[in-house]
Amino acid sequence: MRAMNLLLLLPHEWPTGATQARLHLHDQRAEHLRNVLRANSGDTVRIGVLNGLIGTALIEQIDHQGIHLLATLDNNPPPPLPLTLLLALPRPKVLRRLLLHCTTLGIKQIHLINSYRVEKSYWQTPFLQPDQVQQQFLLGLEQARDTVLPQLHLHPRFKPFVEDVLPALAAGKRCLTAHPLPDSQPCPAGVQGETVLAIGPEGGFIPYEVEKLQACGFTTVQLGPRILKVETAVPALVSKLFL
């Protein structure tokens, strides 16, 4: 389901340096505006350039040949969340949805990591192919009225990741492991500053993994007595922390 709360342009579609431009679209975006959103001449739509500014566009003409727009870019996209998400690779269908949900939440750094309870076969899913990932990111940006593409990093081996990559990633940041056990601290609310949040697979990180993260400065946090699915935990944790 495509929401397109923002009409997203690729950088080459926008004249370099211009703040206003006339555009002619005749691809599926034009079709979506005409057939799904039932836009008419004279309507205004929100517009943005990938990794660039946002603004509005007046529909000057719309017909079966496409759509003619007069567009102005005059605003920054919403600020990114100061968050680096470490997520144990979920099963493929959940992964696909989570890439979109993370994008709509404003997460810009997503590291998919291995964990004892991640099924090895998950690393072979076509949903990890760059074009499939990009598709979910673009849908998420259109949904959220954002333009800044998230970055996805894959770490199919846990130990090399926590020992060789994580120390530099985590340096100087608040580091939290979501771990729904009674001795975890309540997840803090409304935090400021750069944060790294690690979320385990269904069934959780195993003790060895929690300890390796602790050795990198991670404290365990929880959201209460109920165990959430990963798909619910991601927006719940991000919202409590930042929104």
Added chain:
Amino acid sequence: MRAMNLLLLLPHEWPTGATQARLHLHDQRAEHLRNVLRANSGDTVRIGVLNGLIGTALIEQIDHQGIHLLATLDNNPPPPLPLTLLLALPRPKVLRRLLLHCTTLGIKQIHLINSYRVEKSYWQTPFLQPDQVQQQFLLGLEQARDTVLPQLHLHPRFKPFVEDVLPALAAGKRCLTAHPLPDSQPCPAGVQGETVLAIGPEGGFIPYEVEKLQACGFTTVQLGPRILKVETAVPALVSKLFL
């Protein structure tokens, strides 16, 4: 994907008034414990009775005939959220997942309502059949280690609902409409007391609907500049408000 962080018993499976009992299970729950969770004799599992207490059970014997448990019920389930959720009926696949996610979050009162942007055909989905709804609720309780079944109420007509049903539902409670517009207030954090939260369809409530809710005492709230999908908005709003 069944998590079964709690082995859920039906009330008739537990001897009335007992705090400890020996049980013999030989259905799919026994199979799940044996084949998926790979439980062994001597292991302890969490157990609960639907709409009743929770506790632990010692696996005394486990084999292809089933599983013999010595179970003790000694704790209350986690407290319910003081929340009544009004949710514009989402499309069927999202509905199915949301029923589960709402259950894991601890929501006990779910009202599915109509809205201008709800497709009429959604009301015909088999996922609204009581047995299908019950299945998602039970999976959610097993996931969340809860026992209290949520209640689902269907309101396929918006106006009669807000005029005839909502005033009594809303009386004396904090009433919020999630509405991602700049003039909405930031969603409050960590609130106390009974709250009614209305969440619109993809594309949002139309102005008429927002006004009808306002006439019942609802104020509009938002979580920031990004427009979330309903599936992301529900855990994000619930978490900010209550977790």
